[in-house]
Amino acid sequence: MTDSYTRLVNAGLGKTLSKRLGLPRPAVLRRYRPGDPLTVGPVLVLSDAASKPEADAVAQALLRWEVDVRREPTDDARWGAVVLVLTEAARPTDVSDAVLAVGSVLRRVAPNGRVVTVSRALTDDDPPELAATRGGVEGFLRSLAKELRAGATGNGIVLTDGAAADSTSALATLRFFLSARSAFVDGQLLPVGPADAGADESGTATDRPLAGKVAVVTGAARGIGVDIAKTLARDGATVVCVDVPAAGEGLTRTANAVGGTALQLDVTADDAGTRILEHARSRHGGVDIVVHNAGILRDKLLANMKPQQWDAVIAVNLASQLRINAQLLEAGVEGLRIVSLASIAGIAGNRGQTNYGFSKAGVIGHTRATAPLVARLGGTANAVAPGFIETEMTRTIPTVTRELGRRASSLQQGGLPVDVAEAIVFLVSPAAAGVNGEVLRVCGQSWLGR
């Protein structure tokens, strides 16, 4: 549920008062429902002069999705989204006209609208002017995202390794950023490479891109894990729900809600990966997706930290992921799509969370290292770093700290568990094969960290 302050300032007297007083007015975010239109209005595709062919290709793809695509920044529209293609810009001056054109329509971007940039990643061989241009896009996008209002978000696709703007994974990422699935993803630039030849675009535009896939979710008994399982199932996956035996009551509810199976298993067991694989193979014919969501908190200032508090967090949040991944790779599971739950605490750090911070930064570290190992077997490994998410856990945070956590972001609110789930479901979708070794923040452009 949206928090009560957000509800207050979006209706009736609260709306009038908060406007008059200039209080923060977080928007009610639009979230994905199967069958809803991709965007809330027409999509304007702009580009610098040199990138026009790439922009044309992107516009063609949008037309295939039956989106109302425009190429001119006219005054008569309430824009659902603006896509700015800057892939071929070579000098800083090249982008002026295009970014100012975006500025000219910004006031007419609809609530919950989108701005998405498409640019190329810096490489070691870039001449200074090209590097400046490509690097500049990042600062532009992050700043622009902070100017957007009413639930609108700004995100960027950063093409790597010569990937085309209309390549399978670039389009899948564009679709994710344009859609309501990315409601709480804001101010992020996601590197996207060329997908392998085997990457499948066919599911991109359907409501069930994961049909026929078998997904394992750890920590599925409660919290974000429940929404991850439900969202995977909604998109067609068969879900194996894993949690410790003591959490079996919640696990049963999750499994029965998603029509999956419950596997009561402690992920820190030596043979957890093998047992997960055995269950998935014997009961569902294999495993395609693993979401490492199980995690615990044992907050203590380092000066007061007891060994078991440090060790338990590392064992559950980090070591279990490494062991399970190793066992699945050892078994030669092909095309495996792994997503690990990191946290902005692993990026920015949190007082009293040295153990948690280590574990979550460790997740980011091993994700980069796991990616090439999984890629050899046609898979990917990515991480999702949630910011402030409205869960049972964050409800126990003291009020002032909680309010700070919520408001200290561009979207001025906490995200919902489903927002994290949507990002995961995107990363494990067949068409996102070109996204590998990355960390996608789901934080409403939190002020914390990068």
Added chain:
Amino acid sequence: MATRKTTNGAPRGASSGATGSARTTGVRDAVIVGGNRIPFSRAGKRYADASNSEMFTAALEGLVARFGLQGERLGEVVGGAVLKHSRDFNMIRESVLGSSLSPQTPAFDLQQACATGLEATINVANKIRLGQIDSGVAGGTDTISDAPIAVSDPLRRALLAAQHAKTLQGRLKALAQVRPGDLKPLTPATDEPRTGLSMGEHQAITTARWGISREAQDELALASHQNLTAAWDSGFFDDLVTPFRGLTRDDNVRADTSLEKLASLKPVFGKSLATSAEVPAVPTMTAGNSTPLTDGASTVLLASTDWAQAHDLPVLARFVDAETAAVDFVHGHEGLLMAPVHAVPRLLARNGLTLADFDFVEIHEAFASTVLTTLAAWEDADYCKNELGLPGPFGSVDRARINVNGSSLAAGHPFAATGGRIVATAAKLVAQRAAETGKPARALVSVCAAGGLGATAIIESV
């Protein structure tokens, strides 16, 4: 019934361990896929306000989740409760409707006292073996905490008369018949209706008659707690139990109990026997070597081999055969809980097996002395000859094979739920043993029940 075929069509030796097979012609195998129960809880504690149907539904939902049976139309769900509200006349069917199973899954209640759960398993297995159904769930549930309480017969008659009266005066006249003493509620009794003796008092007589010592009973109770604790610690129940209402383990099991602690308990049953002319004896049965009143529910998923295979489900064991018996305890000829002693020899004779052919023997621990009198009776030549009609002693059971993962003394005994607990445990035990040794493994299940009843069964690895 004389024709015997082995599972694989290949003859096996019948000399030692679990060999041979008891499959009869004309029927197919019923296999045990798995089980699920909620942790058992001592009466009046964690499940104090949980109803029978809530507990059964919870156990059923855990089973559905474990095996991915959401929306599945099963052949039948069979179960029951020993202490049951009259409003729960269709309890199991209501549980099915409250579960994630297809609402097109039929169900019925049955009750055979403490043998309810095993009798439900026999019913489901038989329907599967006859091809009437392909899959089914057997189980049971019982709560002492939420037991039905009835009003006295005079009050009940007055209330019914008042309800049937047509005028206000008639109603008042009917109610005027009620006397203060009639207002005392009738709590459910587990006493035997024909003897007025509690089950414990009955067993105390049997215990004394067989001369079972206090020490032997306490040792058995200790082993039950130790075995169940070890089973929990080793994760044996990770895929047999789903927590309920925050309880994650049976709360009756005492990991830290000892012979000294058990020896310090005062006897609660058989205290009048000290002065009995018939069977004079020092009382030996304490709260430590008797099962406590317990709340809980259990389920077992059974299927035909084909159905299990078609649903990509594991198969733990075959439910081979079963036998029930009853004894004349009313006239003091036989002990109340001795019926399984009569059932097992008949069951084994029919299947061409001896006690030595079993890797595991699960004897429900209504009382520690129930297990011990059962074993003593089978070893007694005169008894076996005169009472069981056997040529000599029926045989001995290696104590290391009995209740290896604990039984009712440690887990507790929610009457109708015990059968499902034992069947699922035994099925997993034989499956594990067969996987370890590469040879078939076999378990004998024996459950005594009120009314001089007993149910027994053979479970064999596949």
